[in-house]
Amino acid sequence: MRIDKFLKVSRILKRRSVSADAAKSGNVFVNDRAVKPSYRLKIGDVVRVQFSSGSLTFVVKALNEKASKEEAASLYEII
Numbered sequence: 001m002r003i004d005k006f007l008k009v010s011r012i013l014k015r016r017s018v019s020a021d022a023a024k025s026g027n028v029f030v031n032d033r034a035v036k037p038s039y040r041l042k043i044g045d046v047v048r049v050q051f052s053s054g055s056l057t058f059v060v061k062a063l064n065e066k067a068s069k070e071e072a073a074s075l076y077e078i079i
Contacts (some may be wrong), residue, residue: 001063003028003047004037009065011072012049012056022049046079 001009006017007019007028022028027050028035041047041060048057058076067075 001041001065002037003035003039003041005032005065006041006063006075007049009013009067009072010060010075011069012076027051047076 002052004016004020004023007013007022008013008016012060013019013022023037023039023040024036026034027045029048029050030039031047032046043060045060045065046057047060048055058078060075061077062073062075064071
């Protein structure tokens with residue numbers, strides 16, 4: 001699954017366009033490397049998203065393109 005879609009489906013960022021813009025501007029890192037919105041995410045990847053107020057780091061636990069609101073939190077684990 002693409003990183004921009006994962007951030008939207010997992011409800012970490014509200015819209016896919018916002019997550020794509022974050023990746024384009026260099027604020028999304030996978031395994032300590034800045035990635036583009038088209039980066040293919042894998043289970044076990046460590047993702048860090050930089051915000052103006054800090055950052056969020058999590059491990060990808062599952063990939064589900066049609067996760068419901070209740071399932072969204074089970075896609076990742078914050079570290």
